[in-house]
Amino acid sequence: MIKILNNLRGTITPRLDLPFGKLSIEPGAALAMENDTILAIAPPETLRQQYPGAETIDGQNCWAMPGFVDPHTHPVFYKTREEEFEMRIAGKSYEEIAAAGGGIRNSVRALRQASFDELVALAYRRMRIFTEYGTTAIEAKSGYGLSLEDELKSLRVIKKLSALLPLTVVPTFLGAHEVPDEYRDRRDKYVDLLVEEMIPRVAEEKLAVFCDVFCEKNVFTVAQSERILLAARDHGLVPKLHADELHPTGGAELAAKVRAISADHLLKVSDRGIAAMKDAGVAPVLLPGTAFFLAKTEYAPARKMLAAGLPVALATDFNPGSSMIQNMQLILTLAALQMKMTPEEVIAGATLNAARAIALEKELGSLEAGKKADVILLDIPGYKYLPYHYGVNHVKMVIRHGQVVHRAGE
Ligand SMILES: [Zn+2]
CATH class of the missing domain: 3.20.20.140 (Metal-dependent hydrolases)
Structure with missing residues (x-):
């Protein structure tokens, strides 16, 4: 089962190939998942062409980040x-x-x-x-x-x-x-x-x-x-x-x-x-x-x-x-x-x-093809806003291993 998370503001993630403290920011990107795994992060039209017939999940104009x-x-x-x-x-x-x-x-x-x-x-x-x-x-x-x-x-x-x-x-x-x-x-x-x-x-x-x-x-x-x-x-x-x-x-x-x-x-x-x-x-x-x-x-x-x-x-x-x-x-x-x-x-x-720190960096902790599809959607204008606006919950949706497991307000 392939799903495309679209209508995102974009994706925010550290990556194994980046030095610590550097984030990869992809404005406008969408994310494709197959079962419990991330397939690709790319522009939505590219993913739609590559995976016709994939189910879509509305990203509600949020930023996607690793859980x-x-x-x-x-x-x-x-x-x-x-x-x-x-x-x-x-x-x-x-x-x-x-x-x-x-x-x-x-x-x-x-x-x-x-x-x-x-x-x-x-x-x-x-x-x-x-x-x-x-x-x-x-x-x-x-x-x-x-x-x-x-x-x-x-x-x-x-x-x-x-x-x-x-x-x-x-x-x-x-x-x-x-x-x-x-x-x-x-x-x-x-x-x-x-x-x-x-x-x-x-x-x-x-x-x-x-x-x-x-x-x-x-x-x-x-x-x-x-x-x-x-x-x-x-x-x-x-x-x-x-x-x-x-x-x-x-x-x-x-x-x-x-x-x-x-x-x-x-x-x-x-x-x-x-x-x-x-x-x-x-x-x-x-x-x-x-x-x-x-x-x-x-x-x-x-x-x-x-x-x-x-x-x-x-x-x-x-x-x-x-x-x-x-x-x-x-x-x-x-x-x-x-x-x-x-x-x-x-x-x-x-x-x-x-x-x-728990020896799971090959599976978890970043949005990269091949890793587990653990993705959260945040209702923020950009990553710097996340630690700045404190004491509230910015999470709109939680996807774990490719399944939506939480939506805010439900
Ligand atoms: Zn302790």
Whole structure:
């Protein structure tokens, strides 16, 4: 089945053959798709001649762009945590809230009480919002179970949702998100459990592609993180890392050492860490929504990483504690204003580079023949308008794998 998306203002996309931060803009172009794949981007009359009898989809005078790829999310949780939001307003820091029994361990206690079906229903409603805001692929982490049984439950929820939702969902095992209550006075025993039981089981059941660790002061040390990620690698899971977020621990250097696909957060990354990531080909994933939601004045040094030639990616970090947002469009505005990324850089960072950070750049992240037809239509006069007019949803239509899966107002 061939479909032509016509009556577009044109197409906006980064491309694999362009340097990072350069977009290809084709005013007046139309886009042909066959089944789930992009066939061609060309003037509408050319496509009509080439594919007579193709079905047409009205582009409503919008710009077409690749669907957003969100390479860092934590969507499987039970309770929301608006009471901690209120504590932050009153001046408590994220770490003070965690020390008072809030934070990740609060979510863990709640998730352990929830059934598989309850979690599927809740996460389904939350994850539909990704689609409404133009996201067509996400990475989704476990990490609020922190026991073999509850981590497997979370990963099975992710697997179930990837079949139910019009969204590519890449699963990540994050059993090393925090040390659970019952292991607080014997933390290395929890690392033993991760390495000896949880990772082998997750790999055996093929429930995750990546293995992530929250490498942070008072969470997992660099040495513990290395042990966990090397065990993951031995079982065929690709390492990822929450690195250098609250304190400079050397997380970026560790990401390079274990050949992680990405290092995420990086507010406190060192110059040595940036150089090591560049040498090892580690993608930086920056999460300005988290810094914003934690009311920080400091953001990750994106310009330094861009100057070093790193392909900076952006993500929401959607989670109930530190970043309750599914909307990548607002993330682009925050990245532009707070990290001084250009409109071109934020668009590339939320599409092609985000796909790179989850190893899907050959399939997703740009409008190119042969790639998956994940296309969003935006009611904007041009790409610079996208991060500029903020806090509204510019998405008029979402096409995923060649199928219209969302229309604004429906
Ligand atoms: Zn995270």
